[in-house]
Amino acid sequence: MRPFSTLGVKPFLFLNESASQILHQIFLEKNLELHPDRLPAAARKPDSPEAQAAEEKAAMLNADYADLKSPDRIIKRVLMDNLGPPTAKNSLPPAFAMEYFDFQEKVESLNLCLGQSLPDDLQKELLHFKNRIGKECERKIQERTGQTMQFPFLGKAESPSEYLSPWKAEDLAKLQSIDFEIRFFNQFLNDLKRRFG
């Protein structure tokens, strides 16, 4: 299961300091093995297939290592990668997609800009999507991996601040302004698009 498999480690969510150091050593060793600069000189021409394949592998390694350093990013990745590419089997029902696009159009038609809040009816609709998607994700991860993972940001959040509940208190304090609420609402929409179209 990516991102763990790329570095050859078992799934985890939090790392203590010594485990972080071990993971870092693994990351360096993998880079010594995969980095494009380690290719033989003849294969190192930027347009060679070997160089392009090495760029791809090293990019995947570095992106996966970056995700493994943050529990929040691990959750997002596990969500994304374990739900897999959307297919008829694992996608949300088409009716849901239609419902979502209707919602998205309503939001877009408001031409929301910074400083404006979402109307109450749309706030409720947003909450409905969060709950529904949160439950759906938890169920699918359980079904596919046998693991129970908590997705606090997709739980029963009442406000954008709660949507970001894994964040530190000082970060949350920054999110109190309406500008940030709009921004994280946008982020949420982006997450919806990314996962379910």
Add this chain to the structure above:
Amino acid sequence: MPIQIDLGSSPSLANSSSRNENDLDLSKEIVVGIDLGTTHSLVAWSDPAGASNHVSIIKDSQNRSLFPSAVLLNPESGNLEALGWQALERVKTDPTLSKNLIVSIKRFMGRGLKDVGEDAKFLSFALSEDSLGGQVLLKSGQSTWNPIEISASILKALKTQAEKQIGKKVRRAVITVPAYFDDAQRSATKAAGRLAGLEVLRVFNEPTAAALAYGWSHEKPGKILVFDLGGGTFDVSILRIEKNIYEVLATQGDVKLGGDDFDKALMDWLRSQSSVVEWESVPLGVHKTHAEVLKRELSEKTESVYQGPVGSGKLLSREFAEGLWQPLIDRALSCCLKALEAAQLKISDIDDVILVGGATRMPSVRLAVKKFFNRDPNISLNPDEAVALGAGLQARALATQAADKLLLDVIPLSLGLETFGGAVSKLILRNSTLPTEAREVFTNHAENQTGFDFHILQGERELVGDCRSLARFKLKGLEPAPPGFHRIEVIFRIDTNGILNVKARDLRSQKSHGIEVRPSFGLSESELLTMLESADRYALADMEARQLVDIRVEAETVVRAAEKTLVNVGGRVGARERSDFEARLIDLKNALSSSSSENIRRALDELDEVGRELAELQVNQALSLSLSGKEIANMGQIKDK
């Protein structure tokens, strides 16, 4: 041309640049390292077949390693007139030419008119904007220049100089850029290399290059901070060196902070002390040259008397100047603090602070760094040459069979996509190790929608207007289908050069999709190809122009030597020989102002013909001076030397 697109069989930049050289074995090629600086540039090289890790800096015929990043344009035609030292010497002789002198062009690479701001003060040219690419343009006489073309002319001169010294063709290079350069600036630098006839194997961060040069001479593990204050940019990078792996932990910088700004602070003060009319009667370049001299003097002495065209005779103390410079130093130290924070380190975690860049010679900068880090900074590297040496080492590593050191660099600024409401959703966070990637899946939102638009941005701010626009993409060619049918995965990959590549594929069919790119700055691929074609078409004219530049340099050296000869031994030849020599010398000086290399060559040959006797006398005099007082037994050694 900020973004490379790779879509299956679509031709890539690299393909087109090297299509005639696929049979070359990289391990036998000389690859040079180029420090393309704001004020000066340098080249380093090593022979792949030579001793391990032996890297040399290329020097010119006068043993100078620095090549001024200066280009002089013809006042009427706007064509290229002179480069490097020659350009500066021409302006020194005729200060009115300073308004045709381009310096600090690096500040304009990959920039739009809106970004230029205060930097416009470094040039006396009318600026405009490329209506398609958004890149700032310079208007001179009848010509309009793109900064990429100006940088390419500097790179071409460096390439020629390197070829002369090495005695072989140079086709490949590693070029350094400030770590804090964004995608557009990196791509512009790469395009300049390509226009100069170089295949750019790597766009390499300057502080990382300096760290490599440091590691070359210091082979010890630890965490180092590279404080790189160059002519026009400031970078700070924190690296962990361990088992031959150089891992950049964090980088920060300011692409509008360098030695030039210290000159500008002095200029601003001097201007405030004079009348506008008086100040503006003198070309900007002349003020800048005098301000730079004052800055250098204040680095050596605690006070200095200003000797400029306006305000001459003013006594300035270093302490007073430091007051003018303090805001600049504070900006640099603030970057250091941010870099430490990003690397999650304390000042005490840093094992060594390395100073790089000519501006770190200033005592006020050294003292500020010492106070901030509570330790003496490491000044063991030549601040001018460290970056070029590091680039040379990396060039060697890329040219030889096995790289013994591995560099893991980072992306300096986050990369994101525009989302609803003008916000930016971050895809790749800054300080992510390169190469790296992010994947996003998109679907069709409307009935029969056949494409998507994306807007890519770079920066740390949350709103589109506060980040730097890199490019707009159009994913096209989707089959008409109901909403939610298509699943298109778009992969945003940043390569080892720190340059973005985009790929798209349909997750249902696994087919690649076409993406149309509209770069926000710089050159589109077709513009770059047109320029390359023009370069081929005008290759002969370029070669002639180059010959003219070379022969002028040679003739100027001969003129100086001939004048010295006349003073030293002119009285020891007959009156006729002397007058013939003087007449041919005048002919040569006259020929120098013509634009015919043939005329200059003829005048040089004629002077040579009539000056043999004088030349012999001059050589004999020099020999007798060098041998006077020496033992006969030592003469063989002297002769060998």
